[in-house]
Amino acid sequence: EVQLLESGGGLVQPGGSLRLSCAASGFTFSAYAMTWVRQAPGKGLEWVSTINIGGGSTYYAASVKGRFTISRDNSKNTLYLQMNSLRAEDTAVYYCAKGDSWPYYFDYWGQGALVTVSS
């Protein structure tokens, strides 16, 4: 059974940093692209970032480029999202998702981690 478990969410002040993790199990993690998608309170889904199987190719939404960094550790079956220079508008539930078949759809999702940016 595919499982994705996010952790690392919480309350952070504007300008601060936070690192999210997503622990994967139930599939060959190193064989699939991975993605972060976020959802602000009461709003729709917004794609944030995607990383390919080896980590050599990364993609970012314009809203987070230069502030967020996606990475993966295939030896630990774990996906990361380093978030710097956080803003109030980054407040959202962040989901990690498994990607399949370029240019990817997202076939499994985690339960989400809430990130709140507020003073």
Next chain:
Amino acid sequence: QSVLTQPPSVSGAPGQRVTISCTGSSSNIGAGYDVHWYQQLPGTAPKLLIYGNNNRPSGVPDRFSGSKSGTSASLAISGLQAEDEADYYCQSYDSSLSGWVFGGGTKLTVL
């Protein structure tokens, strides 16, 4: 504003058929990129409903179907049930943005 446009809400009575549209442009759906659909029940994570325009993952009832034509796509739900009440999102890839895009979401209400 979302790159993919969906109606904010649709509704239907139990047993009826409803459709949800997803309108894109020449850099995403019109460029030939596939459209995928997700269902998000209240308080839960999104779930893949349709992939590759018209394919259902294992376990998704055949009451759900997808189609694509030109710069648009549609999700159809037949034999509407109370448990179908949820938010539905379309998704594709956009070559101009070099990234993935979602529709704004459609809230389905079962009357």
